[in-house]
Amino acid sequence: MVQFLTPPLDLSFAALADATRRGIVERLGRGDASITSLADQFQMTLTGMKKHVQVLERAGLVVTRKIGRVRKCALGKCDLSAEAEWIESCRKLFEARFDALDAIIDEMKQERRDE
Template sequence: MSTDELSVTFAALADPTRRAILARLGEGQATVTELAAPFKLSLPGISKHLKVLQRAGLITQGRQAQWRPCQLEVQRLKEVADWVERYRELWEERFDRLDEYLRQLKDDEEQGRGGGT
């Protein structure tokens, strides 16, 4: 995934309404009306959110008669998860080193106290 695509995807994920829409689509495809139901937004307002999600490649919108059902595009989410995973490994290594350093400081402190009494 290119940096530009990643930026567009993270910008789409930054909004809680869009994340809620994705969570709902994780349960299966839904129409715009179904997606709008839990929100105090107009259909045009929900449609704007859906366009952002479409541009980010996170959803697709089909056509069935007069309905335009939306569905989650899990591949894009997997790409984001893979990108984050690389950094998670780095963070875990750094936290492990920090834990070791803090244990060493604590051991040194305890040895300093125990020697005088």
């Protein structure tokens, strides 16, 4: 089925799927930075960095503002709580399945001991 709207969760996970973009978010957690300084720090072209920043902006993870001729980047207001909830629900699901598997293995070990 074709989707015309991308849910925010998809945007966040797509943005954070790239190691460079995760690095940008980490860097901006320590303070604002210009796109030029980010490009230098990550050893990439200005155009490449702009594309990464645009992906992060669409997800709400980064905001940019123009100050004179410089475009400054800062962390956005996205708190990632929905993403954390989704990850936690998956963690609980997998934990329950691994617990069930452990129970089966323990049962099999007990049966072998009883033979």
